[in-house]
Amino acid sequence: MFISDRWKDYELLDAVNGERLERWGDYILIRPDPQILWKGSRSRPEWDRADAIYRRSRTGGGEWIKKDVPDEWTVRYGSLGFLLSPMGFKHTGLFPEQAVNWDWFSGLIRSAERPVKVLNLFAYTGGATVAAASAGAFVCHVDASKGMVARAKQNAALSGIPGDRIRYIVDDCAKYVQREIRRGSFYDAVILDPPSYGRGPGGERWVIEESLDDLVGLVCGVLSQSPLFVLLNSYTTGLSPSANGYVLSRHMKRFGGTVVSDELGLPVSESGIPLPAGASSRWTSSRTQL
Secondary structure (H helix, E strand, C coil): CEECCCCCCEEEEEEECCEEEEEECCEEEEEECCCCCCCCCCCCHHHHCCCEEEEECCCCCEEEEECCCCCCEEEEECCEEEEECCCHHHCCCCCHHHHHHHHHHHHHHHHCCCCCEEEEECCCCCHHHHHHHHCCCEEEEEECCHHHHHHHHHHHHHCCCCHHHEEEEECCHHHHHHHHHHHCCCECEEEECCCCEEECCCCCEEEHHHHHHHHHHHHHHHECCCCCEEEEEECCCCCCHHHHHHHHHHHHHHHCCEEEEEEEEEEECCCCCEEEEEEEEEEECCCCCC
16 A cells, blocks of 8 residues: 655544544544445544534535634645645545655656656646656646646645746646647656546546546657656546556556556554555656656
């Protein structure tokens, strides 16, 4: 398991009865999580003094019930800064389990000893974007949501990233990659963080089981002659790390190198057992493994 265990401003305090008890900086949140199948007692006092709780509706969706939590606040991961807020569908604007991937590819970028261009697709609020840029890469950040791209720009500013390090694109990811292929644009690394379901800015339909294989094959067309890494993430329940890795291995075979796949995990303070939180597949060339 790839475990994100270097956080200071985030802590998964407990995970039981279908919910997470989390500390985000100075605030305690409770959110549902379908991976938490086990039952048990809630002995930690933080369960009774959470600053915000996300409650699902019987008719679908849900809402945050907030006490003293502000509309926005900041957390840090090392030199990186992120603006958080209780958002729709139980989100906060950041996936803390991805920090272990940020550390991994940041090491590759720093040790490359050459300029590195990174394409970040489905880039959301830019956690991976600011991590890669902070490590010295030039990043093209692509997401279909104007709001998420605006938040990514705020996170880059909080992280002290120079303005010329990141290019922001609001577009359907597959269509953007197709245009980059036609333009002859190439990247040394690609990060793919696709949702299970989604819509592009023009109403384009995305279903990961139907579209992932084609997208990974398409992405190979923008890789440079000496690619550094490709990272493929998945939060889709039922899509195993092995299946994720098979898709990546199948298309990256022509480049050589190695694919390593595993679950992402967050350590749970109460139990000492990591909570599964998605899957990642990492491709590196034989010259750049770390």
